[in-house]
Amino acid sequence: MNNRTKFALVDCNNFYASCERVFEPKLEGRPIVVLSNNDGCIIARSNEAKALGIKMGVPYFKLKNLITQNGVVVKSSNYPLYGDMSSRVMKVIGEYSPVQEVYSIDESFIDLMRLPLNLMDHMHSLRRRVKSWTGIPVCVGVGSTKVLAKLANRIAKKYPRFDGVFDIDDLSYERYCKLLKSVEVGDLWGIGRQSAKKLNRIGIHTSHDFYQSDVGVIETLLGVNGKKIYKELYGSSCIPIEAIPPARQQIVSSRSFGCDLKDFDELNQALTNLTRKAVNKLNNHQLATTTITVFIYTNPHKKDKPCFHLSKTVGMTTAIQDQSQIIPLVAQILRLIYKPGHSFYKGGLVLGNLTKNYQQQDLFSITQNSQIQTMARQKSNTIRSVNKRFNESIKYASELGNNRWLPRADFKSNRYTTSWTELLVI
DNA sequence: TCTGGGGTCCTAGGACCC
DNA sequence: TCTGGGGTCCTAGGACCC
Numbered sequence: 001m002n003n004r005t006k007f008a009l010v011d012c013n014n015f016y017a018s019c020e021r022v023f024e025p026k027l028e029g030r031p032i033v034v035l036s037n038n039d040g041c042i043i044a045r046s047n048e049a050k051a052l053g054i055k056m057g058v059p060y061f062k063l064k065n066l067i068t069q070n071g072v073v074v075k076s077s078n079y080p081l082y083g084d085m086s087s088r089v090m091k092v093i094g095e096y097s098p099v100q101e102v103y104s105i106d107e108s109f110i111d112l113m114r115l116p117l118n119l120m121d122h123m124h125s126l127r128r129r130v131k132s133w134t135g136i137p138v139c140v141g142v143g144s145t146k147v148l149a150k151l152a153n154r155i156a157k158k159y160p161r162f163d164g165v166f167d168i169d170d171l172s173y174e175r176y177c178k179l180l181k182s183v184e185v186g187d188l189w190g191i192g193r194q195s196a197k198k199l200n201r202i203g204i205h206t207s208h209d210f211y212q213s214d215v216g217v218i219e220t221l222l223g224v225n226g227k228k229i230y231k232e233l234y235g236s237s238c239i240p241i242e243a244i245p246p247a248r249q250q251i252v253s254s255r256s257f258g259c260d261l262k263d264f265d266e267l268n269q270a271l272t273n274l275t276r277k278a279v280n281k282l283n284n285h286q287l288a289t290t291t292i293t294v295f296i297y298t299n300p301h302k303k304d305k306p307c308f309h310l311s312k313t314v315g316m317t318t319a320i321q322d323q324s325q326i327i328p329l330v331a332q333i334l335r336l337i338y339k340p341g342h343s344f345y346k347g348g349l350v351l352g353n354l355t356k357n358y359q360q361q362d363l364f365s366i367t368q369n370s371q372i373q374t375m376a377r378q379k380s381n382t383i384r385s386v387n388k389r390f391n392e393s394i395k396y397a398s399e400l401g402n403n404r405w406l407p408r409a410d411f412k413s414n415r416y417t418t419s420w421t422e423l424l425v426i
Numbered sequence: 427t428c429t430g431g432g433g434t435c436c437t438a439g440g441a442c443c444c
Numbered sequence: 445t446c447t448g449g450g451g452t453c454c455t456a457g458g459a460c461c462c
């Protein structure tokens with residue numbers, strides 16, 4: 001292994017389940033599952049739940065019996081809580097290296113090059129501090145590439161004797177090969193189900209088979225990404241750490257509805273709410289959009305009914321960022337794709353082709369009245385600041401209605417850290 | 427009855443240009 | 445009979461991640 005690069009992957013253990021435990025310590029030692037939006041699928045499990053054989057991504061309703069029989073604690077997902085806990089964890093991790101990439105809500109890569117200290121001590125200290133300052137348990141995988149750090153993290157999680165920190169570069173060649181033989185190729189970071197299937201077809205089953213193959217074969221089969229993963233297994237770093245997140249390309253806002261919707265106004269009510277969320281995100285990032293996609297889907301799991309994926313993308317000559325422009329536009333697009341008589345179970349929108357929101361004027365626009373534009377700008381700024389202070393109290397009329405579309409969340413915990421009315425009571 | 431959401435990147439193919 | 449080569453841009457779909 002070379003020593004030109006050194007990375008750690010810090011990964012929270014069963015993150016969502018652990019967040020729930022921080023504020024409900026009596027759940028310690030008990031099996032917990034966290035459900036996706038609309039209480040649909042199981043998206044997080046504590047170790048005890050994993051031990052019961054509960055798999056990731058399984059629909060909740062299929063496991064209801066197993067869950068009640070075994071006293072499994074069920075939680076609806078609580079993203080305000082998880083997001084806030086995540087930023088606390090990331091902040092602590094950031095104190096352990098000058099270069100940090102926040103890779104996902106529960107994972108962070110850090111660059112360990114040129115740190116003048118004992119790396120293992122440093123990582124054990126990180127682990128202890130995250131746990132003691134946030135309550136969240138993490139494991140640390142260390143390696144000379146990101147793919148290796150990921151692999152190392154697996155080992156750190158799997159074998160308690162490493163006390164949550166494992167450096168894969170410490171292995172001898174023989175032990176490294178033995179490790180690769182024990183990991184299925186589809187478990188490598190970047191090799192998904194489809195690629196694993198292709199590899200299996202030519203006799204590559206374990207990571208060691210992959211490691212021993214010809215790089216040309218891998219590139220032909222999987223493209224440049226496969227080649228990168230291959231080289232990273234040999235310790236050659238091809239996937240750099242991204243300390244500065246790349247500019248966002250699109251903003252998606254979609255939901256499965258609490259119940260199937262047929263009525264246009266009900267769909268429009270849901271879409272208006274989702275649009276407002278998307279526009280808030282757009283404004284928070286100070287971005288503007290020039291393409292809007294609206295989509296509504298019927299339920300593909302209902303085999304007795306035809307399945308519709310209705311969608312339409314509209315492009316604009318001028319980038320827009322104002323909810324008073326985007327919300328009516330979404331309603332217009334919805335009107336174009338809507339078909340009466342069908343039951344839609346899910347819908348949403350994509351704001352695409354995002355740009356920095358400085359005002360690029362359209363040379364041919366007929367609304368080039370600067371006074372009108374200034375007033376519109378003032379209005380939207382006012383609405384935004386009122387909504388920020390008074391909890392989204394100004395809404396479009398199209399958003400008001402029977403709220404039948406609202407996703408189910410029957411097992412929600414409090415937003416302990418982001419809402420004054422939901423603080424932990426002792 | 428009940429099946430998540432939000433991202434990115436790559437590739438193939440079509441349309442178009444000279 | 446013989447029917448080029450090189451390039452860009454866009455879009456849709458597939459694959460991957462958490």
